[in-house]
Amino acid sequence: MYSLGIDIGSTTSKGAILEDGRRIVSTSLRKAGIGTDGPREVVQDLLRASDLDEGQIGVTVATGYGRTLYPGAHYRVSELTCHALGAHFIFPGIRTLIDIGGQDAKAISLDGSGRMSNFQMNDKCAAGTGRFLDVMAGILQLHAGDLAGEAALAESICPISSTCTVFAESEVISHLAQGVNRKDLVAGICESVATRTGSLAKRVGVTPPLAMSGGVALNEGVRGALSRYLEVEILFSPLAQFFGGLGAALYGYQTYNKEN
C-alpha cells in the first residue's frame, strides 16, 4: 500500500511516497511553494520516480501552510503533527525537534512515540528563519547555500548585535565597510539564527535526543552554532527537508489502516 505526503510551505513544496508506512519509495522538492505549480510538480516527480500512477496511491495527505489550497488530498493535517511523525520515523524516540523553514521556525517537544506534546513557533519575524539567511546572503553576494561553506572557514566569529533582520543588514554592511572578513561575518550570521531559534527551543525545553529539520538544517554553520548554544548534540538526516512530507505519508498510512 502506497501513501503520499505533500508538504506545501511558503517557499518550497516537498513530498514523499511511503510503501506500507515503512519504506521510503521516493522524495521530491521544488523551490515553489503555496500558490504555484510546485505542489503539482512534486506529485508528478514522486509518481515518476516511483514508477507509479495516481491510481496506485492509496491515500494522499497534505500538510504545511498551503495544505488547505491543495485539491487532491484525502486528509489535511497540521504541520506540527506531521513534523513530529516524520521526525520520529527517521529518529525513533526523538524528544525535541527544531524546524527552521524559509519563513518560520518552530520548536516541538515530542513524547517519545512521535506525538507532539508542546511547541513554540515564530512565523511573525524574519529573524531566526531562512529569510534572514537569504537577506544576509544577498548583501554578501553569496547564495544562501554557500553560507555554511564560508562559515566553516571563519577564523573567528564576528557577532551580529542586532536581532532584527533590517538592523542586522545595516550592521553587516558597516562591518564589511570596516574591512571585517566575510567568512567571520557569515559565522556571526549563522550564530544569530542559532541564538534566535535556540531561545525558542529553550521555551519548550531542550530534551535529547534532539534533531533539526527544514531547509536551514542543511546549513552546518547554523547546526554547529545551535549545538554549541544549546550544549546538546543535534541529530541530522539528509532527509531533513522531508520530515513534514514523510509524516504526512505516515499519517495517511496509519489512518487508512484504521479505516479499512
Next chain:
Amino acid sequence: MYSLGIDIGSTTSKGAILEDGRRIVSTSLRKAGIGTDGPREVVQDLLRASDLDEGQIGVTVATGYGRTLYPGAHYRVSELTCHALGAHFIFPGIRTLIDIGGQDAKAISLDGSGRMSNFQMNDKCAAGTGRFLDVMAGILQLHAGDLAGEAALAESICPISSTCTVFAESEVISHLAQGVNRKDLVAGICESVATRTGSLAKRVGVTPPLAMSGGVALNEGVRGALSRYLEVEILFSPLAQFFGGLGAALYGYQTYNKEN
C-alpha cells in the same frame, strides 16, 4: 542666560538654544546622527542662528542615543527625561507622549508636570519605526517625506497583514504586482506603523492630552491613523523633532539655576 540642548539620535542630530528656560532662540537639525559630524554642525548652526558665541552659553546638555560620545556637554541626560521635559514645555500638562524616531519608538506617560512616570520602548524591531517607512518608501520609489502626501490621496486603505518589515516588503511588492493603487498601499503602510506604535502606547495607558514627537510625527498619514487607532486627539507641533533638544536645554537651565 542661554542653555543649549543637543539630542544625538541614530540617524539625525537636533538641538535648541533657550533663553532663561523660556524663549526658544534657535533650533537646528542635521540628517547625520551618532558617529558623524552632525552634532558639531548642529551646535555651530545654533550659535550662528542665535548670533551667540560658545562662551555665551551657560550650560550644554546632551541627550539621545549618542549622548555619551559627545565631548562638549556639562550634563548627559536620558532621552526619556528630556523628551518628557520638552513635550511639557510645548504642551503644558501633557500626559502621554508617543515618539517615533528613525530606528526606535517610545511611549511615555507623564505626571502632568513634565516628569516621566512610565514608559514602553521598542528599539529592537524596525517595524513601527521610521526605518519601516524608509524601507517601504524605497520599494515604492518615493522619498519617506512624500508618504503622507500619497496617503492623503488614498481612496481606500490597503491593509498590510505582516508586521515584520521584511515580510511586509514582500507583501507590498506582491500587492504592487497585482495592481493595487500605490496611494492605497501607502495608506496601509502608515496604518501599519500607527498600529504597532499604538499598541506600545496602550501598554503605558493612553491618557489625554496626548502628543506625538520624532521625525515620524511630521507624517500626517501616521498621525491620522494613530489618532483613529487610539480614538484620541493627537497634539502636534512643528517643533515635534526638537522635544529632546528643548528638554535637554530646559534641564540645563533648571540645573544651572539650582547650582548657582
